[in-house]
Amino acid sequence: DAMVIQNPRYQVTQFGKPVTLSCSQTLNHNVMYWYQQKSSQAPKLLFHYYDKDFNNEADTPDNFQSRRPNTSFCFLDIRSPGLGDAAMYLCATSREKNGIQYFGAGTRLSVL
Template sequence: DAMVIQNPRYQVTQFGKPVTLSCSQTLNHNVMYWYQQKSSQAPKLLFHYYDKDFNNEADTPDNFQSRRPNTSFCFLDIRSPGLGDAAMYLCATSRDLGTSSPLHFGNGTRLTVT
């Protein structure tokens, strides 16, 4: 089945230690997104790629970076995680921007910062 896969499901990192979360998709979708979701809150968009074009949200901290080396993979790098960065990180894809293209989410990576 075509899907969005995130690895790992759970990640523990130390305060200030860089961490990378990964996402892969078999849907061949043009757009890949990273969302941050804190406990019982709505997902908050950090950034998205339309093909190779990177679009950062204005309020996304510089501490968060992303890479999309090819259509299938996208990475979220947190350069110096703080305690406030503990959250569920959700990767999503959509076929296109607009045209009501629905979002297809992975199951997320839960990040703990110690």
């Protein structure tokens, strides 16, 4: 059974139209991460939550926001998607900050 679930698997949006990607977990882990993976590139950390504490990576554009309303769910909001934001977005969780990270299947975002 999937423990880190990302919805939808594929998302198409229009240039400049806000979009939200969803991640849920059944592991009751404290930490949730969002990575961006562009085609043929390594995953790159955007930000993470430790419980309710939000931690942004220094080079994450302001266009990217995140919400974690409860332990189980975490959302990635892209306020005005550009063509360069087309990528696979991966959610991961870990019990503690230095724990093993478990990844979801990802959401592939296309921007038209």
